[in-house]
Amino acid sequence: MTASSPETDLGRTRRARRIGRVLTETHPDAHCELDHSNALELAVATILSAQCTDKKVNEVTPKLFARYRSAADYAGADRAELEELIRPTGFFRNKTSSLINLGQALCERYDGQVPGKLVDLVTLPGIGRKTANVILGNAFDVPGITVDTHFQRLVQRWKLTTETDPVKIEHAVGALYPKRDWTMLSHRIIFHGRRVCHARKPACGACTLAKLCPSYGTGPTEPVAAAKLLKGPRARDLAAAVGLDPELVPQQAVAAEAP
DSSP states (O other), X not given: OOSSSOOOHHHHHHHHHHHHHHHHHHOXXXXXXXXXXXXXXXXXXXXXXXXXXXXXXXXXXXXXXXXXXXXXXXXXXXXXXXXXXXXXXXXXXXXHHHHHHHHHHHHHHSTTOOOSOHHXXXXXXXXXXXXXXXXXXXXXXXXXXXXXXXXXXXXXXXXXOOOXXXXXXHHHHHTTSOGGGHHHHHHHHHHHHHHXXXXXXXXXXXXXXXXXXXXXXXXXXXXXXXXXXXXXXXXXXXXXXXXXXXXXXXXXXXHSOOO
C-alpha cells in the first residue's frame, strides 16, 4: 500500500483479518473487564462505567449487587442510598436516575428481565447502542461490536475505516470480519488499546501489529522506550511476543491499571 496505489477493499479486508489473527495471539486473556454474573448486573455495570474505569466499577458493584438483586429492587430503590453506593463512579446522580428508571422500564415492559435484542435494549434508560452491544455479546452470546474510545482510535489508526460516527464505524468494521468474531474482536481491540496502543503515546516499537499498521511511528519505535509504555499484568509477555527482553518493562507497568 503506497500513496500512489491506495489499498483496495479486498486488501483492506485481508489486512483486517490478519490484524484479527495477531490480536488473538497477542491477547489470549481478552474478556469483558466488568465483573458480572447476569444480564442485569452487566447492564448496571456498563451504565456505571461511563466516565469511570472498569476497576473502580468492579470495586463498587459487589456491595451494590448484593443489595439490589432484581429490576424491581432498582425500580424501588431509595435514591439517597443508591447514590451513596455508586458515588465513587462519578456522575452518581445521573447514574442513579438511569438505574432507577431502568429498573422501572424493565418491570413495566419486560417482566423485570433484560431483553436480548438490540432493538429493545436501545429503548431502555441509560442504554445506548454501545452498551447494548456489550450486553448482547457478553450476556446473551449474540455477536456485537462495541465501539468505545479505544476501539474507535485503533480502527482509525489502522485505517480500517475513515468513518467517525460510532454506528457507521460499527457497520464498516463489522463488514470486514465474520459476525461470529465480533464480540471477541471488540474485547481484543479494547485490550490492545488499553495495554499497547495508547491515545497519546502508543508503544509502536513493542507492538505485534507493527507490520500491519499504517500509523506505525505515531509513538516511540525504539524498543527500550516502547517497552516502558506497555501496561497490565501481561505487559512482559507482550514485550516477549515481539522479541524484546521482558525485563525492559518496569514492575510498576505490570502492576498498572489499564485505563
